[in-house]
Amino acid sequence: MGFARAFTILYVHLPQLQLLLLLLPFSINDMHVKAQLSPSFYETSCPTVATVVEGVVRQAIEAEARMAASLLRLHFHDCFVHGCDGSVLLDDTATVIGEKAAPPNNNSIRGFEVVDEIKSAVEAVCNATVSCADILALAANASVTLVGGPSWTVLLGRRDATSPATITQVTAALPNPNSDMPTIIGRFAAVGLDVEDTVALSGGHTIGLSRCVSFSTRLYNFSGTGAPDPTIDPNFLASLQATCPQGGDANALRPLDATTTDTFDxxxxxxxKINRGLLLSDQELTSDGNTAPLAAAYASSQSTFFTAFAQSMVNMGNISPLTGSQGEIRLNCHVVNSA
Structure with missing residues (x-):
């Protein structure tokens, strides 16, 4: 574990003044603007916010187990594009196309109705106080915890963007499920996350589902060979081809973790380890010298994985937040406030 990473583990347990002093040396070279975020940001203005969020998330997961992964993914897709600013939630307008229309998001990210329910519940107790960006961060933590995963100290105080990123920017920022590992590591590095973060956050795929369109090229014409990806376990390949036949429904779903689909483990x-990674970007973790040892370590120790995942979620949640007087506290997560 690197020196800087050790410091980021310490800061969540220190008083705010020490937090600022510890983080100052790292703020010059990374994109983690941590100093103005705090776990106690809503301590007086909305002290029950985490409880309110968890209550709505719990009901949503009880109604549909998949929602845990969907809410976690919303936070990921928000943070990787211009930082954790709630911009992924914005609807298209007559003049501006939102991030939802970008290829990595279109017909893919979901859970917006649950975010709306959370926002309504929070507004009922703390009007115009909690940002949509912070709601995504809290919902991600609650989602993981409620399906058996670790909890982490959620830093708060983000504000909401008043405009979305462009489709080009979204596509350039988000990792692609068919990318090789150097490309994926590069996408993470572009937002200040390291190899440990890359491998740990990939473990979020221990829950959730993926569409055939995201992995079908591995099944029939891998890298233009006219044949399947030779690294896929043969029995697993046959099962995937049955779900995703050539010319079949591109939106048919397969679990990202076929063994314990709805449990975070x-x-x-x-x-x-047995060549049953669904996405190419998943299986690539075992073939790259930078990532393979970490993937093996996490497979061998759930506590090691949970510790790494929790820290990496804190790191991801700190990507370029809007704070202070930047942005706004959106009253409706789908639209910017009226002037």
Whole structure:
């Protein structure tokens, strides 16, 4: 574990003044604007916000287990594009196309109705106080915890963007499920996340589902060979081809972790060891010298994975937040406030 990473683990347990002093040396070279975020940001203005968020998330997961992964993914897709600013939630307008229309998001990210329910519940107790960006961060933590995963100290105080990123910017920022590992590591590095973060956050795929369109090229014409990806376990390949036949429904779904689909555990990494990673970007973790040792370590120790994942979620949540007087506190997460 690197020196700077050790410091980021310490800061969540220190008083705010020490937090600022510890983080100052790192703020010059990374994109983690941590200093103005605090776990106690709403301590007086909305002290029950985490409880309110968890209550709505719990009901949503009880109604549909997949929602845990969907809410986690919304936070990820928000943070990777211009930082954790709630911009992924904005609807298209007559003049501006939102991030939802970008290829990595279109017909893919979901859970917006649950975010709306959370926002309504929060507004009922703390009007015009809690940002949509912070709601995404809290919902991600609640989602993971409620399906058996770790909890982490959620830093708060983000504000909401008043405009979305462009489709080009979204596509350039988000990792692609068919990318090789150097490309994926590069996408993470572009937002200040390291290799440990890359491998740990990939473990979020221990829950959730993926559409055939995201992995079908591995099944029939891998890298233009006219044949399947030779690294896929043969029995797993046959099962995937049955779900995703050539010319079939591109939106048919497969679990990212076929062993414990709705439980947050190390099943994802265990599957990689036997060549049963669903996405190319998943299986690539085992073939790259920078990532393979970490993937193996997480497969062998759930506590090691949970500790790493929790820290990496804190790191991701700190990507370029809007704070202070920047942005706004959106009253409706789908639209910017009226002037």
């Amino acid at each position: 190390v099943g994802y990494y265990s599957n990689l």
